[in-house]
Amino acid sequence: MDLPIDIEFIADSPGVTDAAGFVAAAVPCDIRGKGNDRLDLALVYSAAPCTAAGVFTRNDVVAAPVRVCQEILRARAPAHGFVANSGNANACTGLQGLADARAMAARAAFSVRAPTGSFFVASTGRIGRLLPLPRVLAGIDSAAAALAPSSVEGLRAAEAILTSDTRPKTATARFSWLGRTVTVGAMAKGAGMIQPNMATMLAFLCTDAAVPAALLQDCLRTAVSNTFNAITVDGDMSTNDTVLLLANGASGCDLGAAPAEARVLFAQALHRVCDCLAEKMVGDGEKITKVVEILVHGAPDAAAAEKIARAVGNSLLVKSSWFGEDPNWGRLVDAAGYAGVGLVEEKLDLSYDDVPVLVGGAPREQFLEQWRATVRQPRFRVTFDLHLGAGSYRLRATDLTEGYVNYNKSE
């Protein structure tokens, strides 16, 4: 999507605190039980009431905080913020886990004197362990006392939600409408169990536009589908994937009353923020060395294009060859073939960046040295054209490294 020149975009921004009226704080609660001072709890608060939108994991096994967020969204009460922790996913934790997630949300609301049910809650980390609740609740109290609109607190919050990520992920987009400045500020985390649909990815977006809840949900769903839902690190969809968007109206711009052009600007700002965070998430995938953009064109339909992109982007043999910088196109074609969408070998075009690999199914071996040069880059693009229809899809994927296996062989 081309960025209109009237949207200002900052890739490594303070994030959530860029939106007017949002304050943040982060504290260490030692949720991992290692006795260190690592930040592991973030609190974000808007004194002005917010509309809210959310998209969540489609895993059958849904973590307790996700269930609580879904309850809060359904109740449609004004929202005031969210609390999030790293180091423990609060997933597969039964009724006690559900009670703990509710207790976190309730304590966050209580700590800022907001109504119960006005705070969302999110967790990320190891599955199957109960939270150290007393430390978490004490942490929420400390965070509430430290809430500030400063960029320092925005960045600390972005740090507190990280697990295996190597760097914080923030982005901000801004545009003007009739003299009002509207901001979307956001933070997110990856970096394993990443094939969102919604993955353990978390993203929190704050805007100071006023946006009716139904419109907000539409905008979020659209933005997520082409960004967070179009990346894969390891093909594993998590139990905790959560994207939340709060809108507090502090900019004075009411998108419910504004003409369509303003809503288009907002949708584009939102898309840009989500796209940047999705890119950061895949670029910081666990122990990766390559980010590969897979473009599929000419499929029978978009769903078929997506199947091919995911088969290629999740193939162990393809991902291993990317790690090895081997332009082994046969593995890509094999994976595209087992996607089972009716690919016709004789019609298939394939390229590495702009270098032809297959034309009508026939290899262009004369470009071998250029193939090699392309796959040696840290980022490159593979483009399939099936010449069967108008379906397209874009997936950002990674290589698979010995480091990934070593890193994940135990926790």
Place this chain on the structure above:
Amino acid sequence: MDLPIDIEFIADSPGVTDAAGFVAAAVPCDIRGKGNDRLDLALVYSAAPCTAAGVFTRNDVVAAPVRVCQEILRARAPAHGFVANSGNANACTGLQGLADARAMAARAAFSVRAPTGSFFVASTGRIGRLLPLPRVLAGIDSAAAALAPSSVEGLRAAEAILTSDTRPKTATARFSWLGRTVTVGAMAKGAGMIQPNMATMLAFLCTDAAVPAALLQDCLRTAVSNTFNAITVDGDMSTNDTVLLLANGASGCDLGAAPAEARVLFAQALHRVCDCLAEKMVGDGEKITKVVEILVHGAPDAAAAEKIARAVGNSLLVKSSWFGEDPNWGRLVDAAGYAGVGLVEEKLDLSYDDVPVLVGGAPREQFLEQWRATVRQPRFRVTFDLHLGAGSYRLRATDLTEGYVNYNKSE
């Protein structure tokens, strides 16, 4: 399946030459172009005409030899054998590849004075390169001159079809019917790009029973579905997967005329051979250290059970944790959840061998030391019971090692 006591089974047999009337030979043709004496071409021949059955990859991208086999099967002419090479898959090789595969099959038939169209052909190895056809055809001539019913030639044929396998894979089952001894002798290869449905797996089975083609195809399809099609090493389905079964009647036992009991014995013998070869294939998966049997019970139906087993058996996080001997059940449950079959966390039982892990969704942490002991074994079983229905599935899977990634990063 319990083995009737009247079936004799040998796990590391000479293989194809065990069936009466089948002769074999293997030669080095330097198909890999490395100038060495590695055996890379196998020829198997029955002077008596055979009925034939085959199952093949369901990949949209089908290698040339697979297409030729399908043509031969459709023609329903009497078969006399097959020729197979390793070192080159003859896949994604266009019209030239198809002509080369036909030339191999025709030369094999010519070399033994059998009718054109009576030989099957199979290839395995790198995708996307043309065969060194003159060397292959000369090799077929040499092999034809060396054909012998000896166990040495059976084993050499089994060696010639290997790629990344570390050992040959053969099996033989035998039973008696009315004084006649019926034998099923077979050879197969793995060991990467293995999630057959039919994968680059090849298997060649020979029997000296006389079996009408339709019955032979039924028997083969049934045997393959619970054996070769129920294993995964890396989740990649190949372009070349081929299982062929020839029946020459040399035992004097005609299953077309025999009562149902004889056909049951034959089906069991066939199953036992396929199961043994499938087990060897997964056990010799590229650089693996563990074989894990995944049993899923209580799913809504068998297809749902299979989806869960494959999601678990192909999850990078699950496979990495098996390599690390970490009893990280949360990753197994996460993968089962994203299979999307409607798993209900509160009903889920999970065990490692016979040690409870989850009962009704609740972890049995008191068994932690026994969990650890179980996953330290080279082979163990994980059993899911969903308590939702009567659907079951069994998948044999492997761990994912740094060695796999290193081995496959380039060819």
